[in-house]
Amino acid sequence: MSWIDCTQVVDTLMPQPAGVPEFSLRGVRTFVDHGMSMQQLCLLSHHGTHVDAPLHFFPDGQAIADVPLNVLCGDGVVIGFDGASLTPVTGDDLRRHAHLIRPGDRVLIRTGWSEHYGRPSYWDSPYLTGEAAEYLVSLGISLLGIDTVSPDAPPYQGRAASFDYPVHRVLLGAGIPIVENLRLDRASDFRCAVMALPIPVRDGDGAPARVLVRPHGT
DSSP, rough: OOOOBBBOOOOTSSSOOTTTTTOOOEEOOOHHSSOEEEEEEETTTTTTSEOOOGGOOOSOOOOOOGGGGHHHHEEEEEEEEETTTTOHHHHHHHHHTTTOTTTTOOEEESSSSSGTSSSGGGGSSSOOOHHHHHHHHHOOOSSSEEESSSSSOOOGOOOTTTTTOHHHHHHHHHTTOEESBOOOOTOOOOEEEEEEOOOOOTSEEEEEEEEEEEEOOO
């Protein structure tokens, strides 16, 4: 099997956080007037498939351009929780898959929620508990990816006013980047090579990324 693209296409179907500028793409050069095409792309550092850097939550955290390639790329594993619906993924759930996870792995969690991508229902997604994040840190993983808008409880899950994004804070606080809005419908449970390549934005708190996996032995 060749490389599998786990990246959502950059378009108007991307989940749009409330209160921030919307994605836009417009032509600034045309074949008719200029003999070539050129477009202006306006998007958030956290639109679509993207990587969160520690700077996203910590003022002194690592910026996206400074995250080493050997953190973003290397061995990993896809772990599926299909059928979990809106049930959070707990530490005990992950412990049942611990035999698949090795120190330094890039762990990609497939909830099956990418089938809702582009619909309002995508926002009301499965998520990880803070204790699950702490367990992943204890395993020494390098990166976490998920096929939802966030590994934290989404807004529709009854966040309290004091909600503090525990999964983001635990993982990013440990220097572990987070990849969100993955497309993992073509990725079964397997060990694999992972390439998560964000745009190296200087002083960026995150950036859109192309994310690829290739099963080992292919």
